[in-house]
Amino acid sequence: MAASTNIPLIMRIVSASIPVSTRAGRIIRDILKKGELGIVEKAKNDLQTEADRSAQRCIVASLHKQFPNVAIFGEEQLDPSEKFDPNFLETSSCDEVLTKKCPEFLTDAKDEDVVIWVDPLDGTSEYTQGLLDHVTVLVGIAFKGRAVAGVIYQPYYNYKAGPDSVLGRCIWGIIGVGSYGFSRQKAPKGQNIITTSRAHSDRIVTESVEACKPTSIIRAGGAGHKVLLIIEGKAHAYIFASRGTKKWDTCAPEAVLHALGGKLTDLHGNAMLYSADVQRKNSGGILATVDNHSWYTEKIPEHVKETLPSDPVPDFMKKLEKPLVIPEIKSSSSPVNSPPLESQDSQSEQWFMTKDVKAMFAPNSNSSNSDNGSEISPKKPKPNPES
Template structure:
């Protein structure tokens, strides 16, 4: 039998496809069921249904593993049988598990789920910004991630397959995309489309961008990074949560990139950690310390470092 971490990633890839179909189905029916949780913080029927699908499916297969999802859902609500996905992705299981992950136990793992990253964009029609995020942390460190794009190729002719799944394990690699280096003569920075303020803008400008790309979703921004479309993801705000960054961090780290808070400190994902990334988010493919040093001190002073720690693998 494959090691536990690889089985979880394999199951997560399979269920991400199922969640993506749910998200597309809700949009096709036109009954989004939008609830505003806070300023620029929305929840739809797609968020709720996709999370029920992911959490229930993974819990059935891995009942001893802690799972945290973005949405607060009624735990007594009956899950429809067709929401349960118990298949594994066979391609994942053909890969060799990195040695440091081969003997991990259920109790050492936390799964972080954002069933629909980029909800505001989903409701506004920016469908290519939307991702499903399933991150796997071991002893507080993000080690595996699945990023599913339900609307990849959605503007192509009907015969072209919709959706794609990117997954990665730190120490193995990331798969499902073409890794390209960004243009050497530019410094393109991506940041939030819908959650901006003076501090966010000052931090981006301090990094001397030649171009700024404002898009929705942490998952989408990290995809821009690994596909060589931007050089850095700069978000000087405590707006992101652990379920926004766990999967993207692992996928990025697996191809040699770095994701930290704005101080350059590691973000921790163990069970007892605060959910909010209070130190902001900074992600790069290279020159990470250069960007950390560019962030103004007065910005760092208003963003509390994410200091919760646990036994670390990496």
């Protein structure tokens, strides 16, 4: 049953996104089982399957039905005339979320403050190659342009563990509430394990990883999966010196990581921006860590940073009132140790309030991009993201 509207919006969206992403995960498994993947090459090295399409239809239709005035952006551009099977609508909610107290800075979130970023199948390339634990479903929730909550469903979690194991798991997090659904582990002491892309690597990606002096490198698929490697202590940092990922790849993982005291930023250490009018590409690359974030940003070569500038600040952020500091999340409250690196981060996150939240829905003047994904936006700004 859908949650009562007395409950703060962000809590209701997270509560709804857990069964929705779980359902999408089931769709992904069913399609692979049938073996009819319907692979389309959207661009060089960028695949889409029937699982991406069907999972997105389920997620977007289900969330839109429950939150008709919230903007939703999905990775896949789908044919709107295609019939949607109402059996794939999921409108239940997760009670566990609703028992948590909404953090104060999110209690008054209005429909127009919120954007939902959906990657129905992160790790598509790995899905087609049978590397199934790399696959995740990502539902990220942004408030006033920043990632604040996320759901990561891993449909093939436990798939090698035998027929008696429960297949799939759901990880979720809200900044100020915490992250749930996984077992947090320490990254090994005395090592510096770095994870990066396996399918979209190049010379610059490798050079940037090497500059951070890894003791070993894990080349893995999916932004969601790589953030899970960090929060479960299998890697110390996720580094991707490329503009290849988009907002739907990072919003949910960023929020889950941030909610437990970690950080996901661009390679400069600057915040990712997730309002409706941002460009879709993460043009400044990705750096995700639980500890020692600034140690890594300092190690990235300057010439790499020059080729990967931070996202341009969208118009609405330029009209900000004074920055608002939100509760700092302490990673030390959980058993995570530092990599063998010298400095500790002490930067506190800064959050911003806009004078006029509607401004964040204004179309932006950036150039267009053929890879916009799809949009359901009740305030009908035609986002015009830059490539």
